[in-house]
Amino acid sequence: MTSVIVIGAGIGGLATAGRLARQGYQVSLFEKNAHPGGRVSFLEKDGYRFDAGPTLFLMPEVFAETYTALGERMQDHLDLVRLDPTYRVHFHDDSEIDLSSSMEKMRGQLDAIETGSFESFLRFMAEGYRHYNLSLERFVGRNFTSIYQYFSPANIPLLFKLKALIKHADNTARYFKDPRLQAAFSFQNMYLGLSPYDAPATFSLLQYTELADGVWFPMGGMYKVIESLASIVEGLGVRFHYDTPVKQINVEGKRTTGITLEDDSRIPADIVIANADLPYVYDQLLPDDGTATRLSQKKFTSSTLMFYWGVKGERSPELLHHNVFLADHRYRDSFDSIFKDLTLPEEPSFYVCAPTRTDPSFAPQDGDSLMVLVPVGHMDENNSQNWASLEARARNTVIERLTKLGVKDLENRITFEAKWGPPYYRNALNLMKGSAFGLSHNFTQVGYLRPHNRHARFGNLYFAGASTHPGTGLPIVLLSAQLTVERILAEQALPSQRSFQIPSQLMERV
Numbered sequence: 001m002t003s004v005i006v007i008g009a010g011i012g013g014l015a016t017a018g019r020l021a022r023q024g025y026q027v028s029l030f031e032k033n034a035h036p037g038g039r040v041s042f043l044e045k046d047g048y049r050f051d052a053g054p055t056l057f058l059m060p061e062v063f064a065e066t067y068t069a070l071g072e073r074m075q076d077h078l079d080l081v082r083l084d085p086t087y088r089v090h091f092h093d094d095s096e097i098d099l100s101s102s103m104e105k106m107r108g109q110l111d112a113i114e115t116g117s118f119e120s121f122l123r124f125m126a127e128g129y130r131h132y133n134l135s136l137e138r139f140v141g142r143n144f145t146s147i148y149q150y151f152s153p154a155n156i157p158l159l160f161k162l163k164a165l166i167k168h169a170d171n172t173a174r175y176f177k178d179p180r181l182q183a184a185f186s187f188q189n190m191y192l193g194l195s196p197y198d199a200p201a202t203f204s205l206l207q208y209t210e211l212a213d214g215v216w217f218p219m220g221g222m223y224k225v226i227e228s229l230a231s232i233v234e235g236l237g238v239r240f241h242y243d244t245p246v247k248q249i250n251v252e253g254k255r256t257t258g259i260t261l262e263d264d265s266r267i268p269a270d271i272v273i274a275n276a277d278l279p280y281v282y283d284q285l286l287p288d289d290g291t292a293t294r295l296s297q298k299k300f301t302s303s304t305l306m307f308y309w310g311v312k313g314e315r316s317p318e319l320l321h322h323n324v325f326l327a328d329h330r331y332r333d334s335f336d337s338i339f340k341d342l343t344l345p346e347e348p349s350f351y352v353c354a355p356t357r358t359d360p361s362f363a364p365q366d367g368d369s370l371m372v373l374v375p376v377g378h379m380d381e382n383n384s385q386n387w388a389s390l391e392a393r394a395r396n397t398v399i400e401r402l403t404k405l406g407v408k409d410l411e412n413r414i415t416f417e418a419k420w421g422p423p424y425y426r427n428a429l430n431l432m433k434g435s436a437f438g439l440s441h442n443f444t445q446v447g448y449l450r451p452h453n454r455h456a457r458f459g460n461l462y463f464a465g466a467s468t469h470p471g472t473g474l475p476i477v478l479l480s481a482q483l484t485v486e487r488i489l490a491e492q493a494l495p496s497q498r499s500f501q502i503p504s505q506l507m508e509r510v
């Protein structure tokens with residue numbers, strides 16, 4: 001039986017392991033932490049519960065495809081609720097907009113902010129629809145094994161159709177004059193840790209998918225996705241090894257021969273797949289051939305300062321399940337602070353998740369559970385960053401703004417608090433530079449130009465996860481697992497599969 005080792009039990013590692021086990025491979029999975037999920041994690045204390053990583057469940061059809069590929073039905077494992085409004089966006093001048101799939105609700109709100117902007121919104125959504133379908137079909141949902149496939153004569157016009165060379169913020173400004181609407185339809189790049197002033201306009205697909213396919217919530221929380229996948233994958237025969245960090249990927253000539261663990265034991269394998277963050281894998285687990293240095297010079301996504309607050313007392317009616325607070329007229333400068341100066345903007349934008357609005361079990365009856373995400377620059381190896389002081393400033397900003405909104409006596413009602421930041425991501429999850437979303441997605445770091453899902457020299461070493469093709473975000477990482485497995489099946493067929501293969505010349509005659 002062909003043996004496979006997967007390094008990392010992030011959502012990408014779980015999906016890859018399960019898909020291969022279902023194809024008859026003998027799969028072992030090694031995870032440094034005590035539980036699966038990686039960036040998708042869960043905190044619980046005194047009845048207060050928190051999704052500690054992702055909170056937005058987008059593109060449900062991609063999740064459903066993964067469950068199907070593992071022989072299951074998503075609806076048997078997840079109780080999904082569609083959220084509408086998807087979220088409330090608060091602007092610096094105290095005005096707000098509830099983004100909704102109801103066109104009537106959108107018309108009234110948009111035209112109140114900018115006359116005629118509802119028509120622009122419809123055109124913007126139509127463009128997002130085109131971007132979504134074209135990029136999924138032609139770029140995101142397929143492997144590129146040669147540069148000629150990527151820059152093929154058929155693909156070049158697509159780069160223009162997808163507005164890949166135009167910045168998202170510039171494109172949004174073509175549709176909306178009011179800076180608040182420009183911000184409301186471009187900040188979503190931050191889900192991928194990108195600046196709208198750097199991300200390609202292709203990403204208008206994000207706003208489209210949110211309102212058309214919806215923003216969903218699995219009752220019980222996002223970690224339900226991980227719990228269900230881990231149990232399905234285990235049922236398919238994958239052997240899990242938790243608390244078992246991999247120290248090295250062993251190589252000989254042009255192949256990997258397996259892995260070495262922290263205790264120096266060597267585990268052989270026919271195929272190795274690294275789900276751990278790809279730049280870290282080149283830097284720490286593979287022999288130095290210069291790639292790690294080149295990767296470290298690429299653009300990385302932002303990081304985040306996270307606060308998890310168990311709040312005693314009333315569940316403030318001012319907050320919906322998802323709430324976004326955007327910075328003032330220095331909105332553009334705030335992205336420069338994050339992506340160029342690698343710090344916290346003077347006036348940070350932030351996001352608050354209050355899941356009790358959908359699932360009351362996230363907090364005791366007389367309390368609330370709030371998760372706050374404040375985007376911040378990733379770690380800077382050339383300059384020291386005072387994380388404690390940035391964290392304190394972010395915390396004050398959030399408390400002040402929520403108090404201004406009407407959340408009463410917040411500071412004194414916080415009875416439980418946990419805080420995570422870039423050093424946590426680097427130390428706990430081995431994310432290079434503590435960058436929360438991995439390598440960035442600017443034009444030179446996507447498609448064929450993104451690090452490939454197979455090592456250039458070691459032909460049986462593969463990658464699946466956020467920093468390889470196609471990129472970051474849960475559904476996109478699930479696609480990464482699918483594409484990596486497709487490539488393995490094409491390149492490393494099991495001996496049993498090989499003996500049944502009919503040569504292509506014969507096939508043509510049949």
Ligand SMILES: Cc1cc2nc3c(=O)[nH]c(=O)nc-3n(C[C@H](O)[C@H](O)[C@H](O)COP(=O)(O)OP(=O)(O)OC[C@H]3O[C@@H](n4cnc5c(N)ncnc54)[C@H](O)[C@@H]3O)c2cc1C
Pocket residue numbers: 007008009010011012013030031032033036037038039040052053054055056057058191244245246247275276277304306373428429430436437464465466467472473474475477
């Ligand atoms: C705060 C935050 C909010 C987010 N919000 C959203 C959202 O709302 N919606 C969305 O779709 N996406 C969101 N994302 C992005 C999403 O979480 C990631 O893109 C995705 O989880 C990455 O999965 P992965 O499998 O590639 O990597 P990871 O989750 O990083 O998994 C890699 C695994 O490898 C393990 N590992 C590392 N080194 C070793 C080693 N040496 N040996 C063994 N194991 C090792 C790690 O412990 C980890 O478990 C968010 C991310 C963050 C951080």
